[in-house]
Amino acid sequence: MNISAYILEYLKQFGSVTVPGFGVFYLENSKAIINSDNGSILPPSSQIAFTPDYGVKSDELAAFISSQKQSSIESSKNELLIQTDFWKKKLQADQMLEIQNLGSIFIEDGKTHFKGNRLESDHPDFYGLEEIRISDMNVDHSHTDNMANEYQFNTSLLWIFLFIVPVLGILYLTYTQPELLFGKKSFDEASAQVRTQEKVKEVVRVKYDSLQQKRSDSLKKDSLADPAAKNAGIQTNKNNIKATWQK
Template sequence: MDIAQQILQVLNAQGQLELAGLGMLSLITKHAELDVQNDKILPPKKELIFNLDRGQKADNQFNGLSSQILKDLLENGNYDLAGIGKWTNFAGKINFVADSQIAGNDFYGFEEIEVPRVGADAPQLMPSLDEDYKFNKSILWTFLVVIPIAGILYVAFTQKDKLFGKSSFKSVELSKIEKQPTKPAVVDSLNVKPSDSIKSDSLSQPINNTIK
């Protein structure tokens, strides 16, 4: 059994592997995801990741491998372990890229799903789809504009007092004033004093008749 198979065996059993003075390899389960570049839906799978830790301590059968990886990174700038991945050292920064063909990296029985690309090259099965969409959109906007306005007008007329408050002055309806007919005065003949006809006649005679 080569070194790569031994590492995968430990990872499948424990989920992680310490590399002294280098870091830790971990085998995680990755959920289904959308591959936009290749237009595919990738099913769940296992993924190998590496966390750099120069202070990592370990006491296992892979201590010699850790020393060899560090030596090659310092001298050559990279170390490639077939079936596991590749370490690179660029300006003192160590990176790791897992091998795309990791043993045991199955898809749990699920297959990749290709997603058809929708764009300008796609055949137009319904030529009038755009026109129908514009027509439906105009109707929708009409309803969205007309219905709120109608509702506001309805509330304004029916709930005037709640919206604007009650008026401070109430309209008073003036009743028509009917003119009462005047009754003729009744003269009591018993209380009427007889006029002094003699006195009135003497006063009415001309003065010239008295002087002769």
């Protein structure tokens, strides 16, 4: 394995790696993009980024390479130094440097830019999404038309249902409980008042008739009692006259 392969392996395991005397490579999330070269949609993934820093120091990458190659750390440091010196000289001479497995570095307007490679989306954060090739997507237009017609039919049924149900409900309430829709009629209250007044008049009339009946009965009794009293008085006078004549 070359140095760039070890850097990539370290990146996959730890997400960031410091290359002494050159800079820091790290991973960042990348959104789904459209690849215009082959007409495909690349899913979200990780992409390599780079920050140049020729003064940075670290022994972690050398120790990692040493453990992978089963060699000494000093040997790994020397390999890193040789590789980074070559990269810096080539970048200075060509204003562009292609690093295998990592990406490309180029200098423009005195500034260093890096275009990193995208890694395969095997990270669990991206749910194993795969590349989609637009050219492989065959659209069945007849199936699409059938779905559109079915959608229109279902929509029509829905509108009919939404219209009929409220109308039937209103008709039912109009027939069974019209007061819920229109309220109680005003003349019902007036009729109730009239009936109440008639009942009061009827009670008064009954009481009046009863009183009249009592007065009539009293007068009849008086009329029957007066002739008897008169007859008794006449009889008494006759007896008195008869007694006087006999004397």
